Each structure stands twice: as structure tokens, then as C-alpha cells.
Amino acid sequence: xxxxxYELRQLRFYTLWxxxxxxxxxxxxxxxYLDLLNPTALETGSLGDAGIFSLLGVDVDVLTAxxxxxxxxxxxxxxAAGINGMFAGLKAFSNETIRxxxxxxxxxxxxRNKVFCAKVSAxxxxxxxxxxxxxxxxxxxxxxxxxxxxxxGQFSLVALSFPLTGLFFxxxxxxxxxxxxxxxxxxxxxxxVVFLFYVLAAFAGKMQADAIxxxxxxxxxxxxxxxxxxxxxxxSLAALxxxxxxFTAISITVFAKKDITILS
Amino acid sequence: MEAIIELxxxxxxxxxxxxxxxxxxxxDEGEVFGFIGPNGAGKSTTIRTLLALFKPTAxxxxxxxxxxxxQADVIAQEVGYVPSEAAYYDNMKVRELLSYTAxxxxxxxxxxxEELCTRLSLDPTRKIxxxxxxxxxxxGIVSALLHSPxxxxxxxxxxxxxxxxxxxFFEILAEENARGATIFFSSHILSEVQKFCQRVGILxxxxxxxxxxxxxxxxxxxxxxxxTVKTALPADYFKAxxxxxxxxxxxxxQFMHKGxxxxxxxxxxxxxxxxAFIEEPSLEEVFLHYYQ
Numbered sequence: 001x002x003x004x005x006y007e008l009r010q011l012r013f014y015t016l017w018x019x020x021x022x023x024x025x026x027x028x029x030x031x032x033y034l035d036l037l038n039p040t041a042l043e044t045g046s047l048g049d050a051g052i053f054s055l056l057g058v059d060v061d062v063l064t065a066x067x068x069x070x071x072x073x074x075x076x077x078x079x080a081a082g083i084n085g086m087f088a089g090l091k092a093f094s095n096e097t098i099r100x101x102x103x104x105x106x107x108x109x110x111x112r113n114k115v116f117c118a119k120v121s122a123x124x125x126x127x128x129x130x131x132x133x134x135x136x137x138x139x140x141x142x143x144x145x146x147x148x149x150x151x152x153g154q155f156s157l158v159a160l161s162f163p164l165t166g167l168f169f170x171x172x173x174x175x176x177x178x179x180x181x182x183x184x185x186x187x188x189x190x191x192x193v194v195f196l197f198y199v200l201a202a203f204a205g206k207m208q209a210d211a212i213x214x215x216x217x218x219x220x221x222x223x224x225x226x227x228x229x230x231x232x233x234x235x236s237l238a239a240l241x242x243x244x245x246x247f248t249a250i251s252i253t254v255f256a257k258k259d260i261t262i263l264s
Numbered sequence: 265m266e267a268i269i270e271l272x273x274x275x276x277x278x279x280x281x282x283x284x285x286x287x288x289x290x291x292d293e294g295e296v297f298g299f300i301g302p303n304g305a306g307k308s309t310t311i312r313t314l315l316a317l318f319k320p321t322a323x324x325x326x327x328x329x330x331x332x333x334x335q336a337d338v339i340a341q342e343v344g345y346v347p348s349e350a351a352y353y354d355n356m357k358v359r360e361l362l363s364y365t366a367x368x369x370x371x372x373x374x375x376x377x378e379e380l381c382t383r384l385s386l387d388p389t390r391k392i393x394x395x396x397x398x399x400x401x402x403x404g405i406v407s408a409l410l411h412s413p414x415x416x417x418x419x420x421x422x423x424x425x426x427x428x429x430x431x432x433f434f435e436i437l438a439e440e441n442a443r444g445a446t447i448f449f450s451s452h453i454l455s456e457v458q459k460f461c462q463r464v465g466i467l468x469x470x471x472x473x474x475x476x477x478x479x480x481x482x483x484x485x486x487x488x489x490x491x492t493v494k495t496a497l498p499a500d501y502f503k504a505x506x507x508x509x510x511x512x513x514x515x516x517x518q519f520m521h522k523g524x525x526x527x528x529x530x531x532x533x534x535x536x537x538x539x540a541f542i543e544e545p546s547l548e549e550v551f552l553h554y555y556q
Binding site: 104 | 312315316317318319336337338340341343345347349351352353354364365367368369370407
């Protein structure tokens with residue numbers, strides 16, 4: 001518990017600002033985009049090529065509905081969730097090496113597994129607090145601004161894609177942090193990697209490459225799929241679970257066995 | 265007496281780089297054991313392997329009879345460690361770090377923390393980022409001792425400490441030892457090992473060169489001899505198999521002598537002596553012997 005509490009304190013600042021920023025953004029952006037993305041705009045072609053929206057997991061048929069607008073906004077904002085998650089997961093391990101505090105923490109009476117669990121739990125808690133902020137602000141904005149066609153369940157599923165993307169990247173970031181603890185710029189690296197995953201999802205969408213779609217969480221939570229089937233695609237959910245388990249298993253195994261990197 | 269540390273052919277290599285090789289020794293309960301060697305000899309590698317920061321390539325290490333790798337977390341509860349490079353969480357204050365350390369050991373250490381801070385003149389209200397290297401070292405010392413461990417492992421602990429604080433530090437260590445704590449003291453400053461330790465392990469290029477008591481190390485070794493005479497010394501007068509580092513001029517000679525002291529005295533007595541010194545060499549001088 002002591003390590004978990006300490007790690008949460010370290011993430012306090014980031015959790016607060018990511019949570020506030022994402023909540024304020026969705027609360028303010030949803031009404032604006034509800035006005036912008038209306039059927040008339042789509043018919044007159046003022047939004048440009050509607051194909052770009054389908055690459056983000058929102059088909060044209062649902063784009064002008066409130067859930068489509070929310071899905072589109074969420075599909076962009078999950079980049080922030082991903083960066084926040086990967087940063088928290090990566091920083092938890094790289095910071096001990098970069099700050100040269102590894103000898104302090106890893107010689108205390110906690111097994112490597114316990115240290116790993118405490119660090120990853122703190123990153124996950126941070127990501128879920130940010131997710132709760134996003135979810136709450138989304139629902140508050142939707143309740144206020146969506147007068148027709150509001151489906152609480154569908155909105156919730158779309159909003160939950162925000163922390164679930166964060167979850168994926170926390171575990172991926174932890175894996176990178178365990179394998180390469182000498183990373184000095186975790187935020188920069190996280191931004192780059194998350195953007196690559198995002199581009200990969202767009203590429204997979206364009207090429208209809210279903211196998212590649214399974215590798216990136218930005219393909220998992222399609223708004224169209226939520227609207228059409230009432231939930232996340234089973235294959236996507238399975239891919240998320242399998243990859244998260246793999247990241248965790250590899251991280252724990254490597255972390256338990258490898259030498260601690262100590263910079264002199 | 266129970267062995268607190270047992271190393272059995274402990275080997276740690278980093279690919280092609282040398283770490284330590286076949287290091288074997290034991291440290292008994294209540295002992296103050298010195299571990300000396302120049303920089304890069306493998307002292308820190310040995311300690312980090314003992315503390316399970318590194319996994320051994322071969323051999324085994326045990327502390328309190330437990331395997332250092334498999335039961336590292338259990339062992340750590342009773343171990344205090346001062347690393348050679350004292351670096352902590354810069355955004356914390358000293359008091360916060362020490363409270364965090366106590367929480368990690370799940371012990372109430374307030375009284376001892378305050379006592380150690382006072383004795384070492386460490387201000388607990390200061391931010392760690394603002395501390396000098398010496399003060400960070402003090403944080404490391406307090407952090408290692410606050411839970412009254414059974415085994416104290418020190419890696420170059422006096423680096424950065426001024427002489428007065430060093431004296432206080434050695435007093436604290438002596439008290440910890442009197443309480444029953446075993447001390448493993450790694451250093452390349454030999455005079456402090458000589459002053460403080462009972463036995464010394466000498467590490468040379470990753471291998472244990474010798475292990476002796478400080479007393480044995482001195483008595484088995486060379487004597488440092490300085491002779492000044494009134495008349496000119498015959499050329500190579502002191503040159504012999506058991507003499508090393510001979511420096512001789514017209515009326516004086518300095519050398520290291522090992523062997524029969526009686527013969528040496530007779531040779532000196534044959535001269536018209538003005539002054540003579542026969543001293544125990546410092547551990548530095550003894551130590552050089554292992555590196556020649």
C-alpha cells in the first residue's frame with residue numbers, strides 16, 4: 001500500500017489536469033459538434049469527404065445522430081487517453097532508473113511482483129479517474145444538449161472506450177518501461193507511439209485489414225458497431241483482453257527476472 | 265556463531281564484461297566486515313547481487329540463511345543499505361522520504377529518525393533536490409538505519425561526508441554493532457576500513473584476492489623501515505629478497521621489510537645510526553602489495 005500511495009501522489013498532478021482537460025473539452029465540444037454535424041451539412045458536402053469519419057469508426061449513417069457525433073469526438077479524444085495511459089505506465093518504471101532511485105525502492109521488503117502490481121495499479125487508478133471525469137462530463141453534456149435519440153447505454157459504451165483505451169496503453173507502457181527503463185522522455189515517446197497506433201487503426205480501416213485492426217485499440221470501440229449490435233464487437237473485446245494479459249504476463253516475467261538498471 | 269552472509273562461488277558477468285568471479289566468503293553475526301578494492305574491482309556488483317538487484321550468473325548468495333534471489337523481500341526487512349550514489353525522489357522533503365522509508369518497512373521509526381537526523385545535523389524540512397551530495401548521503405544513512413536492521417550494508421558510505429560527520433557516523437555504526445547488528449562495509453578508503461573493521465576481504469579484478477583479519481593483514485605483511493645514519497651508507501646496504509620499495513641515498517634509507525626482524529636489527533646496529541623508525545605500514549601500503 002505504501003508504494004501504491006506514493007505512486008498515486010506522483011501521478012496526482014497529471015491525473016488532475018488530464019481529467020479536467022478531457023472533461024471540459026467533451027462538455028464544451030459536444031454541443032458545438034451537434035450543431036456542426038447535422039444532416040444538411042453532410043448532404044451539402046460541407047464536411048468534406050465523409051470517408052474520413054468511417055476511418056475513425058463512425059459510419060456516415062450514424063454520423064449525424066447524437067451518438068455518432070459523440071463517437072466521432074471520442075474517437076479523437078481517446079488519443080489523449082492513450083497518451084495519458086502510456087505515459088503513466090512507462091514513467092512508473094523509467095523514472096526509478098532515470099532519477100537513480102532504483103536502489104532505494106528495489107531494496108525494500110517487497111517482491112518485484114508486488115512493486116510491479118503497486119506501480120501498475122497506481123497508473124490504472126489514475127487512468128480510471130481521468131475516465132470517470134470524461135464519462136461524467138460526457139453524460140452531463142449529453143443530458144443537457146441531446147433532446148432526441150439519446151440512448152444512455154450506447155453513450156456509456158462509447159464513453160467507456162476512453163478509459164479502456166487508457167487501460168491498454170498503461171499495460172503497454174509498463175511493458176516498454178520494464179524492457180527499456182532508460183527512457184528519459186516518456187511523454188514524448190508515449191505521444192509518438194500512441195499516434196502510430198492511431199495511424200495504424202486508420203490504415204487498417206482504409207485497407208479493411210481485420211488482422212491489423214486487432215492490434216490497435218483505436219479499432220476496437222467502433223461507434224457503428226455499438227449502434228448496430230448494442231455492444232462492443234466480441235472479437236475486439238477478446239483482442240483487448242488477450243493483449244492486456246500478454247503485456248502484463250511478459251512484463252511481470254521479465255521484471256521478476258531481469259537485473260535492475262542502475263545508472264551511474 | 266551464525267553466518268549472516270554466505271557467498272559461495274558467486275559470479276556475475278555482463279556479457280563479455282567482467283563483474284565478479286567465484287567470490288566465496290562468509291560474514292558472521294555481529295562482525296564488522298570490510299570489503300576493499302579499487303574502483304571497478306566489483307564491490308558494488310557483489311553488493312547489488314547480494315541485494316537481488318542483480319541476478320547471479322553462477323554460484324549462490326545467502327543472507328540470514330535465506331537465498332538472496334528467492335527470498336529477497338523477506339531478507340530486505342532486516343537489511344539497511346546505503347548505496348554508493350545517494351539519489352532519491354527530488355520532489356520530496358527529507359521528512360517525507362524518511363516517513364516513506366519507515367512505511368515501506370511497516371515500522372514506527374519516528375524516534376530513531378529524529379535522533380539520527382539530529383546527530384548527523386540533517387534538516388528534515390529541506391527538499392531533497394536542494395541538498396548537497398553529502399547531505400543526500402546523510403539521508404541515505406538515516407534511511408538505512410532507522411528501522412534498526414540486523415545487517416547493515418554500506419557501499420562507500422563516507423563519500424561526501426565532512427570529517428566531523430564521519431566521526432559521528434562511525435560512532436553510530438559502533439553503537440549499531442554493539443546492539444548486535446552485523447556490518448558489511450565496502451570502501452576504497454583503506455584507513456577507515458583499518459580503523460573500523462575486524463576482517464577484510466580484498467577484491468582484485470572481480471576475484472577475492474585475500475580475506476584476513478586486519479591484525480593478520482598487518483602482522484603478516486611488511487614493516488616500514490626508515491634509517492638515518494651519521495656516515496655514508498654502503499651501496500645497496502639493505503638490498504635483499506625481503507626488501508621492497510628501497511629508496512637509499514648517502515645517509516638515509518627507506519624500505520619495506522618482510523621476514524626476520526632480528527636480522528634487520530643486527531644490520532641496522534652495525535651502522536652508526538642517527539635515527540631509525542620501524543612502523544606498521546598503513547593498509548594502503550599493505551594493499552598495494554596485492555596489486556603489484
